[in-house]
Amino acid sequence: MDSDNWIVQNLQNALNTWNEKLAEIWAIITQSPKEFKGGGIWDVVTQINGALMAIGLALLVLFFVVGVMKTCGSFAEVKRPEHAFKIFIRFILAKAVVTYGMELMVALFEITQGIVSTIMNAAGFGAATDTVLPNEMIQAIEDVGFFDSIPLWAVTLIGGLFITILSFVMILSVYGRFFRLYLYTAIAPVPLSSFAGEPTQNVGKSFLKSYTAVCLEGAIVVLSCIIFSFFAASPPVVDTDAAAVTQVWSYVGELVFNMLVLVGAVKMSDRVVREMMGL
Numbered sequence: 001m002d003s004d005n006w007i008v009q010n011l012q013n014a015l016n017t018w019n020e021k022l023a024e025i026w027a028i029i030t031q032s033p034k035e036f037k038g039g040g041i042w043d044v045v046t047q048i049n050g051a052l053m054a055i056g057l058a059l060l061v062l063f064f065v066v067g068v069m070k071t072c073g074s075f076a077e078v079k080r081p082e083h084a085f086k087i088f089i090r091f092i093l094a095k096a097v098v099t100y101g102m103e104l105m106v107a108l109f110e111i112t113q114g115i116v117s118t119i120m121n122a123a124g125f126g127a128a129t130d131t132v133l134p135n136e137m138i139q140a141i142e143d144v145g146f147f148d149s150i151p152l153w154a155v156t157l158i159g160g161l162f163i164t165i166l167s168f169v170m171i172l173s174v175y176g177r178f179f180r181l182y183l184y185t186a187i188a189p190v191p192l193s194s195f196a197g198e199p200t201q202n203v204g205k206s207f208l209k210s211y212t213a214v215c216l217e218g219a220i221v222v223l224s225c226i227i228f229s230f231f232a233a234s235p236p237v238v239d240t241d242a243a244a245v246t247q248v249w250s251y252v253g254e255l256v257f258n259m260l261v262l263v264g265a266v267k268m269s270d271r272v273v274r275e276m277m278g279l
Contacts, residue, residue, distance in 0.1 A: 007152050007248075011133055014159070014160035014163040015132065015163065018131060018259070019131060021167040022170075024171060025170065025221065025225065028175070029116065033045075033109065033181050036178060042182075049189065052187065052188075053098070053189050056101075057189075059190060059194075059196075060091075060196045063195075066197050066199065066200070093195070094193070095196075098193050098195075101192045102188065105211060108211065108212055112216050113218070116218050119223060120222060131255070133251075152248055155248050155249050159255075163256065163259065169263055169267070170262065173267045174221060177214060181211075181214055184210070188207075192204050194207075213270060214270070217270055217273055220265070220272050220273060221265075224266055224269070228258065
């Protein structure tokens with residue numbers, strides 16, 4: 001319902017900002033890093049990954065030599081066929097991980113995107129539900145006189161400011177996840193080279209666990225948005241018998257609380273994944 005009332009327009013503008021950012025999150029979370037922003041960022045990340053490949057292979061040899069020196073008590077142990085074969089297999093596998101690290105990370109991301117798509121299809125959601133002002137509240141605000149509307153100005157200014165700030169905090173968290181995906185992919189050859197040595201392999205394991213956690217954050221964000229969409233589909237109840245300022249205060253307060261829950265879930269998605277999966 002359109003209105004010329006300044007108070008209504010202020011709240012609607014804040015809600016429009018929230019809805020736009022929520023729709024943007026929905027589009028980003030279902031997008032591949034290769035397609036994000038036209039693929040330009042991915043091209044740069046791929047070039048950096050390729051440039052670091054030489055450093056990764058050099059570190060691979062270094063970690064391999066250090067690992068052999070630390071795990072073998074003497075040169076005689078290296079001459080034993082079973083031990084030499086084990087060392088050779090480790091080097092070959094570590095070399096494959098570094099060489100095909102980009103493909104490995106893309107495959108992990110696609111698996112987690114499959115989880116996101118399954119969640120969306122199971123919930124029957126193709127897009128986030130918009131949050132709108134109830135018509136009863138709009139009518140009550142329009143019927144308020146000039147002097148009685150002064151408290152409403154304060155309520156709507158505070159409420160609109162909170163909603164706008166929360167929308168930007170939420171979108172920044174989702175953009176931060178995408179940046180971390182690019183950072184992990186760009187620097188991958190260096191930490192993956194640590195698999196060549198047994199004493200240093202924990203570095204590579206931690207790297208892959210952290211990257212997997214970042215990928216799985218998308219599933220938590222989608223689940224949070226779906227849950228919030230049900231809240232938006234069932235907006236706070238408006239008491240039409242109460243004064244307009246009471247109606248607005250009650251509605252905005254409950255709405256901001258629900259938004260705080262969503263923003264908190266989005267911001268803590270990394271912690272939730274690590275606690276659930278032990279990553």
